[in-house]
Amino acid sequence: MSISNISQVLLRNIEVLSATTPLFINLMEDGFITRYLHDYPNANITCYNTNFIDYLAINNKYENQIKTLFSSEYKNEIKHDLVVINFPKSKDELAFTLAMIAPYLLNNAKIILVGEKKGGVQSAPKLTQHFLTSCQKIDAARHCLLFGGIHETKEGESDAFIIEDWYKNYEVNISGITLIIAALPGVFSQKKLDVGTALLLDNLPKYMQGKVLDFGCGAGVISCLIGKKFTNTDLSLLDVSALAIASAKRTLMLNGLTGNVFASDSLSNVNESYQHIVSNPPFHQGTQTSYQATEDFLRGIKKHLTATKQQKSDITIVANSFLQYLPIMQQHIGKTNTIARKQGFNIYYHKKG
Structure with missing residues (x-):
């Protein structure tokens, strides 16, 4: 598989993605993870996918190197200092995803949102203003945009996510x-x-x-x-x-x-x-x-x-x-x-x- 535009933009900014416990949400298996492992071999990576095809591809290739999850609700034993989110088609799904991962974030975790311009990613700063401080554009290339911000843990935010409410x-x-x-x-x-x-x-x-x-x-x-x-x-x-x-x-x-x-x-x-x-x-x-x-x-x-x-x-x-x-x-x-x-x-x- 050729490397996607989204992964190319991420690789252009690989130095921004330095982390100890990164979480990748709905990324494809197209070479980005291999490069990330090369640059950050000690990173404890988790890949969470809601698409079964992408999950299978990642799990089959990196089964013994990273943690892979396929489910409707994200759960993990560790907390993350970096999250990279492939911007979803639905704005409601973005809100759902952010609320779901909140209990699993370290304070001042870096949140990266990446997506194609035609997919609505340009609205990321507005859609995340309640969740991120200073969500800024990092890069624009390959018809894609990359945004980043910091999540400061608020009191009560570590409470359990209740999927039934969504x-x-x-x-x-x-x-x-x-x-x-x-x-x-x-x-x-x-x-x-x-x-x-x-x-x-x-x-x-x-x-x-x-x-x-x-x-x-x-x-x-x-x-x-x-x-x-x-x-x-x-x-x-x-x-x-x-x-x-x-x-x-x-x-x-x-x-x-x-x-x-x-x-x-x-x-x-x-x-x-x-x-x-x-x-x-x-x-x-x-x-x-x-x-x-x-x-x-x-x-x-x-x-x-x-x-x-x-x-x-x-x-x-x-x-x-x-x-x-x-x-x-x-x-x-x-x-x-x-x-x-x-x-x-x-x-x-x-x-x-």
Whole structure:
């Protein structure tokens, strides 16, 4: 992998990143960590990622050299004198992240925020004014900005972080069924039902029974409607985001449902076959546009679709109409129909058996 613009900016300022117990949040494995270890071999590094793909890449390469964590909530036994944060797409997620790490910071810890200009990082000083003293721009290069500030520990700030306080709940009513959706900051459709998912829910198969896989489950709204509407289903939900996984688990619980919710890099952890597969597949990883995980899913999902003489199986996908998913489905899954169109979204449907 070529080194990202964000990592290049960090490396331009490697002397600013001197630390004893640094914490790197949502950085990629692209060479930056190797260089950091070279320059600061005695540093006790922790890498915390909410993206499963990035976590796996870092863990697989540096398993015996640094501590790696993948979870919806940061916890550690040590406190940090430096934190480097890859600026998130969601401003609410930044506030969530800062509150979450506060109990694990040494007094006067240095906080570095880095991100692409188009991702909103220029707002870092304003967004962190309650948390940092003198957040200043350090560098601008490669279409990225680097900001830094100092965090002074305030009285009571070391109190435990309560993740439950950060869920946003809202109700949706679909076909007479009311659902409570819970989502953490940064999770897709955190505050309301999006157009694509709503269209998918209006075009689910008329009858569903057996195992269901919800690929890219987000906060879990698709699976919850299926579980409420079709009680003879066994729900499995996967996502690449630890924040989405935690949200989906909470959404299931709030609606009196159960399901197997797990992390996966596309189909890496999918080991079963299903009667029904549904998805509003993601095409963003953080602030980056990425179609690879969904395209890998569409190319490989057929072997996980099971049909019997008694029951046919199907795949239902919603996607932005500009995404070229239909040809991939036609080639790798079989005959696929476009069964609905609305506001720039298409529903693609394949039936097996």
